[in-house]
């Protein structure tokens with residue numbers, strides 16, 4: 001049974017003091033229901049995630065108590081992707097006809113502070129100041145720049161593009177373009193990454209309505225089909241966040257594994273993708289994820305980014321809504337924002353950030369601690 | 381039991397010093413070393429010591445000392461003071477940026493640790509570093525908490 005996305009809703013990302021995270025989730029859910037032309041009482045199941053804004057299933061208090069199974073999902077930055085895969089499998093199995101996937105969040109300012117105990121790491125690791133996702137991202141791109149000749153200017157160009165795209169997206173948080181000079185010269189956070197090269201914790205909500213593909217036209221004239229949806233966790237030897245040590249023999253990370261599986265499932269390849277949303281918690285991630293997802297070889301990013309290939313009008317548009325860099329990261333909602341953006345792109349409804357030439361295939365990728373990746377391939 | 385000069389020296393030096401975590405490195409010891417577990421089934425080493433093997437799921441491991449010298453695999457400098465669970469003697473006013481990196485220890489693993497050097501100009505992938513054991517913070521009871529650091533070889 002194929003699966004279609006027939007309704008989408010979003011609450012603007014950034015800071016909304018007047019609304020709780022849950023209310024932002026409900027806002028997005030109502031828009032998604034309206035978009036699909038269904039009532040909440042028609043929804044047969046839901047998967048949802050929120051890291052800091054309460055249990056996702058508390059949404060029923062806002063939307064109505066209809067007795068459906070509502071399953072909470074918690075997989076760090078890959079929460080949205082994990083919820084979507086769970087819903088995809090629920091429909092694909094034939095068990096359900098129509099369901100909702102939702103994610104929302106509301107985080108405090110500043111870097112996320114993780115608890116070593118939750119990840120089975122000794123407390124000493126946090127006490128000495130190594131329980132920092134930002135350090136991992138910095139060390140990973142530091143090594144990558146050394147091995148594959150990526151320049152500091154190219155790091156900054158990724159942020160520059162994110163803020164340009166954000167300025168075209170009415171739902172983005174950061175909507176002012178920032179120059180390469182200003183990005184490079186902003187406060188150093190973790191060498192080689194400066195303040196404007198990182199995304200920040202934020203707020204927002206997204207909801208999607210999924211149904212069996214043969215019912216899709218009942219809800220919409222513009223269904224978007226999930227051709228591939230995969231999720232992988234790390235294998236022994238991959239270099240991951242929150243690792244007190246790593247093996248001498250390095251293997252491909254979960255992104256490479258999940259990407260290959262998704263392309264195989266969808267029966268298409270990286271060159272077929274017209275638009276892609278790749279996890280960009282900081283600029284290095286976007287650069288490395290281009291290669292890990294198969295869109296270029298290691299090192300080719302330097303020329304591609306300098307030539308503008310990843311811009312909206314370029315040959316391989318990446319993070320057309322401004323990505324995490326311009327939208328901030330509400331953990332529960334982030335992965336679903338990518339899917340929301342791709343549905344807009346495939347429907348031709350992305351407005352100022354629309355990719356030209358009627359895109360047909362779109363790709364999303366999320367990565368989360370302590371080493372998980374989820375991919376979707378969408379087709380109109 | 382005969383009184384050894386070595387044990388006496390050890391007692392004098394270490395009486396007030398406690399390791400940041402038990403089992404992370406040999407302590408007290410005349411020549412402390414990081415401790416790893418090595419899987420008897422597949423031969424892969426892990427740090428810190430684990431009771432099972434992440435590579436092959438084996439549960440038969442033995443503990444060994446890791447080499448004290450290796451090469452820097454990658455690094456960064458932490459430029460702002462982390463929030464809890466960070467626990468040093470510093471305040472936001474006295475905070476000093478610190479280096480963090482992975483040291484590749486030949487035949488063992490790549491271990492993540494703090495660097496004694498925090499100047500980006502003096503840090504380079506591939507440089508040789510020693511594992512050293514130094515005071516990290518003072519506890520309320522006066523105990524000196526010892527942590528491991530990686531120090532560039534001069």
Ligand SMILES: [Zn+2]
Pocket residue numbers: 419420421422423424433434435436437438
């Ligand atoms: Zn083993």
